[in-house]
Each structure stands twice: as structure tokens, then as C-alpha cells.
Amino acid sequence: MLHCPRKSMRATVYSGIFLATGLAPALALDPTGDWRVADGIANIRVEQCNGSIWGAVSWEQTPGGRDEHNPDVSKQNRATLGMPILIDMKKKPGTDQWEGRVYNAKDGQYYGSTIKPIDPDHLEIQGCVLGFLCGGETWTRVAAPIPPSPANSMAKGPAKMPKTVASKTTGSANPAARMSGPKQAAADPVGDICLLPDIAGFPH
Numbered sequence: 001m002l003h004c005p006r007k008s009m010r011a012t013v014y015s016g017i018f019l020a021t022g023l024a025p026a027l028a029l030d031p032t033g034d035w036r037v038a039d040g041i042a043n044i045r046v047e048q049c050n051g052s053i054w055g056a057v058s059w060e061q062t063p064g065g066r067d068e069h070n071p072d073v074s075k076q077n078r079a080t081l082g083m084p085i086l087i088d089m090k091k092k093p094g095t096d097q098w099e100g101r102v103y104n105a106k107d108g109q110y111y112g113s114t115i116k117p118i119d120p121d122h123l124e125i126q127g128c129v130l131g132f133l134c135g136g137e138t139w140t141r142v143a144a145p146i147p148p149s150p151a152n153s154m155a156k157g158p159a160k161m162p163k164t165v166a167s168k169t170t171g172s173a174n175p176a177a178r179m180s181g182p183k184q185a186a187a188d189p190v191g192d193i194c195l196l197p198d199i200a201g202f203p204h
Helices: 004-020
Strands: 033-036 042-049 052-060 084-091 098-104 109-119 122-126 137-141
Antiparallel strands (some): 042 052, 122 137
């Protein structure tokens, strides 16, 4: 009986050591935010929409791109800016990975894909995207994680982007403003991707 308090105290001390030395369970990494693809030709905005992860083109190095290789003739003239790339990705239980599909605008085809944050500022992608990614690639964060969209609660009207979505290095909420080269418009032409027709109208 006299040894029980000592054991309890020892367990408490050990728990404190785990917390103090950083051995406590790590927080899950967040895949949402704006990410620059490896060769810098586009930014992809990743957001949680209705329980799934989606990604859409939020900035492109060469403006005015069209989805000309889409096998659906009615979509061949749609702009690549705002076009969904990561499609309805679901979290794998017990992991920091999401599985779903990616759209490859180079051939107009969908492919199986996996995304996984490897640290707070890098996202690993497996699949074929826009023709510049077939196999695997690492994207670099250019804007902070995005809270779940108001559209998830069937919000009416346009949703405002969170004021906290900003670069760690510049504080700008507009990822295009941080890109090198010609100046980009200050306005965000894409906004909340959950409100894009191709995503909002997706069957859930």
C-alpha cells in the first residue's frame, strides 16, 4: 500500500518529461493552403470542402490557359485558372495521407493520386497533374492553412477568404503578389474554391 503513491508520482514525472522533451504525440500536418508547384508555373489552392480535400489552380505563370485537351468538347474552352486539379480526396485512416484523383490537363485524363504533408511547408504529391507532374513531386507552401469553408455549411453568397491566410515571409494574403516576374493584380481571382461550380456541384 505504501508503494502506490510513489508509483503514481513516478508516472506523473515521466509524463512531464515526455511533454518537456517534445516526445508528446505530434500534431497532424495541415494540407490546406496555397502551394507552388516544383517548377513554379502555377499555385494550387488546397481546401477542405464538404469533408474532402480539393485543389484548384489559384495562379498561373502564363495567364489565359484553356482546358483544350479535355475530351468533353463543352469544357475545352474553360479557363485553367480556378480549374480543379485535386479531386475529392479522402483521408486514409490512421495516416496523414489523402487519396483521390488528380486531373491532368495535358491529356484531359484523371489519375489516382495521394497527397501527404511532409512538414508544415512542403506537400508531397503522387500522380499526374497538368502534365508537369507524373510520378511524384513536392510542392512548397506560399500561404497559410485555410479554415474549413463557410460553403460547407451551405453558406449563401460569396465567402470571404480568411484574413489569416498570409505568407510567413511577406504577410501578403495574395500568393500571386509573392511570385517573381511581372506584377500580378492585387485582387484574388479565385477566392473560396469550395464555391467553384465544378466543386460545389460535385455529388457528395
